[in-house]
Amino acid sequence: MMKMIGAEILIESLKKEGVDTLFGIPGGVVLQIFDALYNEKGLRFILTRHEQGAAHAADGYARATGRPGVALVTSGPGATNTVTGIANAHMDSIPLVVITGQVATRMIGNDAFQEADIVGITRPCTKYNFLVKDVNDLAMTIKEAFYIARTGRPGPVLIDIPKDVSGARTDFAYPEKVSLRSYNPTYYGNKWQIKQAAQAIARAKRPVIYAGGGVILSNASGELKELAEFNRIPVTLTLMGLGGFPGTHPLFLGMLGMHGTYTANMTVHHSDLVIAIGSRFDDRVTGKVTEFAPKAGFIHIDIDPTNIRKNIHVDIPIVGYVWNVLFELNKDLKASQEDRDQWIRERGPWYEQIKEWEKEHPLAYKKNSKGIKPQYVIEKLYELTGGDAIVATDVGQHQMWVAQYFKFDKPRTILSSGGLGTMGFGFPAAIGAQVACPDKLVFNVAGDGSFQMNVQELATAVINHLPVKVAVINNGYLGMVRQWQELFFNRHYSGSVLDGTPDYVKLAEAYGAVGMRAKSPSEVEGVIKEAIRVKRPVVMDFVVDPEENVFPMVPAGGANSEMVFGEVSKEEKEKVGGKKKEKKGSVLPA
Amino acid sequence: MQHIISILVENKFGVLSRVSGLFSGRGFNIENISVGTTLDPSVSQMTVITQGDDRIIEQIIKQLNKLIDVIKVVDLSEKDYIVRETALIKIHTSRSEDRSEALRITEIFRARVVDSTPTTYTIEITGDENKIEAIINLLRPLGIKEIVRTGKIAIAREEMKAAAIQEGKRIRA
Numbered sequence A: 001m002m003k004m005i006g007a008e009i010l011i012e013s014l015k016k017e018g019v020d021t022l023f024g025i026p027g028g029v030v031l032q033i034f035d036a037l038y039n040e041k042g043l044r045f046i047l048t049r050h051e052q053g054a055a056h057a058a059d060g061y062a063r064a065t066g067r068p069g070v071a072l073v074t075s076g077p078g079a080t081n082t083v084t085g086i087a088n089a090h091m092d093s094i095p096l097v098v099i100t101g102q103v104a105t106r107m108i109g110n111d112a113f114q115e116a117d118i119v120g121i122t123r124p125c126t127k128y129n130f131l132v133k134d135v136n137d138l139a140m141t142i143k144e145a146f147y148i149a150r151t152g153r154p155g156p157v158l159i160d161i162p163k164d165v166s167g168a169r170t171d172f173a174y175p176e177k178v179s180l181r182s183y184n185p186t187y188y189g190n191k192w193q194i195k196q197a198a199q200a201i202a203r204a205k206r207p208v209i210y211a212g213g214g215v216i217l218s219n220a221s222g223e224l225k226e227l228a229e230f231n232r233i234p235v236t237l238t239l240m241g242l243g244g245f246p247g248t249h250p251l252f253l254g255m256l257g258m259h260g261t262y263t264a265n266m267t268v269h270h271s272d273l274v275i276a277i278g279s280r281f282d283d284r285v286t287g288k289v290t291e292f293a294p295k296a297g298f299i300h301i302d303i304d305p306t307n308i309r310k311n312i313h314v315d316i317p318i319v320g321y322v323w324n325v326l327f328e329l330n331k332d333l334k335a336s337q338e339d340r341d342q343w344i345r346e347r348g349p350w351y352e353q354i355k356e357w358e359k360e361h362p363l364a365y366k367k368n369s370k371g372i373k374p375q376y377v378i379e380k381l382y383e384l385t386g387g388d389a390i391v392a393t394d395v396g397q398h399q400m401w402v403a404q405y406f407k408f409d410k411p412r413t414i415l416s417s418g419g420l421g422t423m424g425f426g427f428p429a430a431i432g433a434q435v436a437c438p439d440k441l442v443f444n445v446a447g448d449g450s451f452q453m454n455v456q457e458l459a460t461a462v463i464n465h466l467p468v469k470v471a472v473i474n475n476g477y478l479g480m481v482r483q484w485q486e487l488f489f490n491r492h493y494s495g496s497v498l499d500g501t502p503d504y505v506k507l508a509e510a511y512g513a514v515g516m517r518a519k520s521p522s523e524v525e526g527v528i529k530e531a532i533r534v535k536r537p538v539v540m541d542f543v544v545d546p547e548e549n550v551f552p553m554v555p556a557g558g559a560n561s562e563m564v565f566g567e568v569s570k571e572e573k574e575k576v577g578g579k580k581k582e583k584k585g586s587v588l589p590a
Numbered sequence B: 001m002q003h004i005i006s007i008l009v010e011n012k013f014g015v016l017s018r019v020s021g022l023f024s025g026r027g028f029n030i031e032n033i034s035v036g037t038t039l040d041p042s043v044s045q046m047t048v049i050t051q052g053d054d055r056i057i058e059q060i061i062k063q064l065n066k067l068i069d070v071i072k073v074v075d076l077s078e079k080d081y082i083v084r085e086t087a088l089i090k091i092h093t094s095r096s097e098d099r100s101e102a103l104r105i106t107e108i109f110r111a112r113v114v115d116s117t118p119t120t121y122t123i124e125i126t127g128d129e130n131k132i133e134a135i136i137n138l139l140r141p142l143g144i145k146e147i148v149r150t151g152k153i154a155i156a157r158e159e160m161k162a163a164a165i166q167e168g169k170r171i172r173a
């Protein structure tokens, strides 16, 4: 056996886990680890400019590849700066391993310099966390951390390593196996329950599939497609599920929920069987939960038993890995191939009805020849990339427009903060995705508010030659907040005006990236084409209609069947809300 | 409804706060929590008493099971079980009538005097909640100085074959 110090054990163990990249920032208590990294060829260290950026970049790496993302930061402020990134990954079940330095074991609890109880702080927002007190436990801890992060319902795991542990020497052999008596996720769905589900699907006259991030996480989009196509069942997806079923597929209804399509929400509302797959009945999806699919029976497939019956009554629960369950379910359904044509015939009126809804209220916005409509930018992005790109979003109106207007055909192509709704996620996540997928075209569709939350990572993109394309949807507002204030708070734009926004073109240039701007619709295409052409990081400043709203919409607390379409024209709104428009000052770059 | 939940956990640093943090973080209520070791030194036993309708209790049990360090969760309320609690009660006994009254009460309840000074007794009592409340009520007129209670622990009664039960072999304390 080889004798090594903790820092070397860490590096060797990470390589054994297949890690190729670390995102982070050094500091006092991790100097030993950084020293071990100094001449390391097998691991790439990406220095971010903020630890939140490191955590989100690791998250983007994980979302784009399915492999755990890894961040390495120092104790105290370095560690606390990752908390938002960890909580974000936790809400969306993204596998991360975050390694934090800690003060020396004998100092812990003494309010030592740069000490923070990061294990205590992150206990509720990690899947699990460890404080390593003995170098002899280090290798096993790393093995367990990766095992926990990537298995079952994935999630972030934090390993806190005191300074003396990374310096201490011991024998190193990476453990071959790991097993935890208290952690045994259920992978295979109950066969009898799956039979019940197959029968319910056969009986259903108005079925709909409502699938979420679990489909992506378990790489089950092929199985989902088979289930939908073979049985001709329409599919709606959550934000986290987008890409899990082709956005261009004739059976696809669009996203459901608060800013989902009218068709998706009406289909779910009137269905007699909701087949929930790897989705958790989040409140942004269900609207008023008592009126969610009131006439339907529910099948719920999820790896996490706590998701089942948390928000909604379920008739046929199936706990298991989505891929395994769908594989079995498809087998059961195949057995009744002859009957299948019969069911499909009986569902004729249902398919007709769905087509009616599609015609009644398709996704739409008012085109305008003068100002740029934000939706138009997304449509153009889709068109000019042919959909062949990874798109990371921030949080706000632009995020919903991406979900509505970009048609994601493949899994792991939209990276969006769903559960936590973290502004500032998009840009570092795009960087992480670009590191993982150097040959892919990676966009960050950013809000002008969100982008400023992690704009410092421009340096990271430039210095590492990561040609991420940022499309800033510059509306001069914290737009989603402004929309709610417009619709529900008498247009009191309290705290939502982004005065003092920098000139994004100059900002990009200051960092050594390429800056471009489009102020009229005719410029949009040229800017996007040029951004794709240059093999460098680009910031595109799309100066858009400042008061465009995201529609359709289910007002908070409302039922999904009561969507608002915002047909009210601008003039009419002014009549209702008063003629005086808020003075916006120097919001828009001249 | 009140539920008594018995939880076997890894005997590791931080496990108690993982469990109690789960309850506070998700707004579940804890009326009582107690922790102790088991025959296996690597395993601890927790007893949690909580309130909630069926849906909440189902969530509590699932969420507990989801914690990585939790080995096993049993809702004892679904079974026949025994609950016990120990209290140490310090009372004023300056007058001699009080001392003899205190001893009498102690005897009735099969409690014990575990410490004695000229002016106080400390009484140890073990039992279910009713018994402990009852002795406290009787001792109160004497003047209670201090009470310390362990919190409840519970164990399932061993299942017996129906025949054995019919023969009246179950002895209940």
Ligand SMILES: Cc1ncc(C[n+]2csc(CCOP(=O)(O)OP(=O)(O)O)c2C)c(N)n1
Pocket: A394, A395, A396, A397, A398, A399, A421, A422, A423, A424, A446, A447, A448, A449, A450, A451, A473, A475, A477, A478, A479, A480, A481
């Ligand atoms: C870190 C964080 N702080 C606050 C919020 C609340 N919030 C939700 S959307 C939004 C506005 C986002 O503005 P911008 O990034 O410009 O996007 P837009 O809605 O204008 O497209 C805010 C402040 C949040 N989601 N995240």
Ligand SMILES: [Mg+2]
Pocket: A396, A447, A448, A449, A473, A474, A475, A476, A477, A478, A479
């Ligand atoms: Mg904005």
